[in-house]
Amino acid sequence: MHFGENMFDYRRTHTCGELTKKNVNEVVKLSGWVHRRRDLGNLVFIDLRDRYGMTQLVLEDTSTKLRAEWVISVRGQVRERKSGMANAKLATGEIEVAVEALEILSSAKIPPFNLNEESLEVSEELRLTHRYLDIRRGDIMQKLLVRSKAMLETRSYMNSHNFAEVTTPVLGRSTPEGARDYLVPSRVHPGTFYALPQSPQMFKQLLMVSGMDRYFQIVQCFRDEDLRSDRQPEFTQLDIEMSFGVPEDIYELTENLLIRLFKECKGVDVEPNFKRMTHAQCMEHYGCDRPDLRFDLRLHRLDDLLAETEFSIFKETLANGGCIKGLCVKGGAEMSRKEIEKLIDFVKPFGLSGLAWMKRTTEGWQGGVSKFFSQKELTGMEKRAGVDHGDLLLMAASAEGAVNQGLDHLRRHLGKKFNLINENSYAFVWVVDFPLFTYSETDDRMASEHHPFTQPHPDDIALIKTDPYKVRSLAYDIVLNGYELGGGSQRIHDSHLQAEIFKALQLSDEEVQEKFGFFIEALSYGTPPHLGIALGFDRLVMLLTDTDNIRDVIAFPKTIKATDLMMQCPSQVRQEQLDELEIATKEKAL
């Protein structure tokens, strides 16, 4: 069976996903991969697969040699399947194609893993080595298609709001701030290097100086960091900047974009008017700046209620300037001592030496540390933490940072353990009023929480000189279900204010010049008020496609060792290449 004169015409009339009863009797040409072959003796059924779906073929010629993953092209007539043979799960499940001519376009070696199985139990290493087959399996393909759709929706949306997409350079300058740069040796200027951008931050601010007014870009960024499982050396960012606006504009723009993406790419209706929470509120009630608001289980401050406690450990903590917070586990009075011990072990890696606990039963407070508190203290805590009969109160006493960190992890752990999380809910929250400055332990000095161009909160400008750690900034993060989706800020456009910030950071004119030279120069030629945000696009697509694995939403990802297993890179290069660049490695001298 052969097409004869059509041998080199590879065009199909339909894809494998579109034929229905409407097409019955039509003569069609389909192409695709042999997904499954069933031999019935006098007939052969083939499931033919392509990106769009699957169509059943019927061959009367049973002699044709066909194996899984061979690529074939067939011509045949569409007919309705015999009654009772329809497959309601398939869009094409009511029809089949009676093959009149068949051409084998290419045969295939036996794949290293089975592409038929939906829940595949092979190592990710093998899948990454043969990524093209892993994509063909369907699951990754679908995620990449959602990613493509999300990119187009984002771009259409941004354009409709007058944001122009401007491509910024990949070959940039290495900057002393931030994470480690990937370097690119220059051949034309030996001894010098480009750096791959960690973000287009400076470029987008320069575009505002240029009068571009509204900019966006979906852009690859690079950080040479030791990878965690949810990081990639190159990642994608939706980068946005606008002039003559206020944070409210960014909130509205971002919210409507996210609502659109969840609707168009996931079919989910997200509630408008996202919650807002100050950084201080987040730290107070959730112990972190990216709270998962799908469940309550808040942290409650108890130290003010225990100012005169006789319980020695707490007393000592308070004397040392520490803090005490509690978590109320609903129904937790049922928990055994052993179970509670497990929770205590759980928090230890997060900087807490342990937890105090007590149970509220119908008979009153019982067990744990309950005996150390006065009735007034017990009543106070009961009210504050919303404790009912049958609940367990867990308490942490330590430095505030440790209490927050430990109870944040505990809270999330309990949320999972007690199934408090509705996996189909989307709890967006804007975290605002971040502190402008932070104490850098490594440098033993005050540093910027975000970057030195972040606008201080207008109400706090007087505090820069007098009480800098109290200064709030116009920085904001958008958080979803405990993940930081992105963040940004209003930038400083006033050179006097900028100078004041540099002074507060104890940066000399020389240091400013060395670190930010050309950028400060640019800002001196008429800078509009501007602000922006950057959203982690990979993370966003992960949320749109319900995966926790960042590699699932990247076509050709790298491993945690920053290796591409398919291409086998990074790799050694020829000595001539190094000679031309006038560089040497340990193995290959100049």
Place this chain on the structure above:
Amino acid sequence: MHFGENMFDYRRTHTCGELTKKNVNEVVKLSGWVHRRRDLGNLVFIDLRDRYGMTQLVLEDTSTKLRAEWVISVRGQVRERKSGMANAKLATGEIEVAVEALEILSSAKIPPFNLNEESLEVSEELRLTHRYLDIRRGDIMQKLLVRSKAMLETRSYMNSHNFAEVTTPVLGRSTPEGARDYLVPSRVHPGTFYALPQSPQMFKQLLMVSGMDRYFQIVQCFRDEDLRSDRQPEFTQLDIEMSFGVPEDIYELTENLLIRLFKECKGVDVEPNFKRMTHAQCMEHYGCDRPDLRFDLRLHRLDDLLAETEFSIFKETLANGGCIKGLCVKGGAEMSRKEIEKLIDFVKPFGLSGLAWMKRTTEGWQGGVSKFFSQKELTGMEKRAGVDHGDLLLMAASAEGAVNQGLDHLRRHLGKKFNLINENSYAFVWVVDFPLFTYSETDDRMASEHHPFTQPHPDDIALIKTDPYKVRSLAYDIVLNGYELGGGSQRIHDSHLQAEIFKALQLSDEEVQEKFGFFIEALSYGTPPHLGIALGFDRLVMLLTDTDNIRDVIAFPKTIKATDLMMQCPSQVRQEQLDELEIATKEKAL
């Protein structure tokens, strides 16, 4: 004058480009840059500028200090300009805004060049050093906005044809083929390197193996080549690949995309059904594979007419296997000997030792080499080259490559010199049937004209073994006005045919494995017929915005020395950075 409580609300009610008579009496808030200030004693007129346009402000308070490029925000009432004062050139030319309150958002140093002048005569170096001001000037800004629009139109179009945009890695593998790679040293695997992609060619073919079916990407690519003025180390490509198609599909897809882009981004109606021309026809009639078809002035082969010529130079050329071609310059008989000498000098850098010439006047052939030819020869050339009374015939005799190269340059030179080119015409042509193989002088062996995965023309497969240089390929270029906009090919999907090509190229199995290893492996798991094209996106935007300077369509371009003058990069980096990468430069030892 101050907004008071609104001090930190930077929002405007309108842009500087949208107020018309319809808005008269409205109170508006505008922000922008002071473009021009005219002081009338009791009144000050300010032209306020932003990305969207310019609006005239009237200030009664003449004491306010305002200089060019200061950023201000004003509140005021829109009023119609006094009769006779309207400016028809401006969209906002019928109104002005009577300022009630004004806030200076930021002052500005005096710019290093005047932003008011439309035709700016400053060095490109100065403009690139202050690129943000160069963009603000307006001309570059408009081109970047067209680029943004072209990107969105392209993406909408490709998506509407089921092409998914898939992001491919920037950190890839160095390949021995092609141009010089930019390398990125790996810190995690010292002594090894990533390479920045010269194109996503392998990735897009792997996506076809994966069943992605239709892929596109607007993607940055990198080549570490010595730059010509129209090249950049990083450039942008529209990359396309599809499965189960034929070249006709790519022609149709590309044509309709280009028609749409010229319409939407330039307002130009391009004629559908682009011309097609074989590579052989192009070389024969235009001496190059990217003919500018906006004007005729074709090359005419004369050697068959001169087989028995007595003219010794021509005789010798033919004896050495050379070729003779002529160009007929309409009305060229008017040209002085001196002018003709100039043309002869013009061709010399292009491999020709000179030109022969003769004039056709009403009295017959005159001057130059006319006396050396028989009447039969003269009549033959006259007919062949379409020579009329008053024309000049220019002839080149040499090796065919030199004749083609010299006359191609001469043809284009004459096209400009005699104003034969309609600058508002768009002469698209598909150049098809490229040869599959070419002779590589550097390696003294046969090489692939494009790459070894290019499909041979189905009619010529038998010639691969017997007469390989005659084999045509299914490769194609799209050419516009003498520029190669892009090119592509049908790829080989049959492993037997692929093996035959490698054999013809005298590549051993080991060499194939070394050069293309993992790629050949991938192709063995069921490869669909596939084909694609890559279009130079920078060049396309240059044509859409009428510029010959590639730097005009790139926001932050590099110089011909691959330097970013604004950021001052490539630059030296800290010794610790090199130490971490375990590399050394000549200056800085390990």
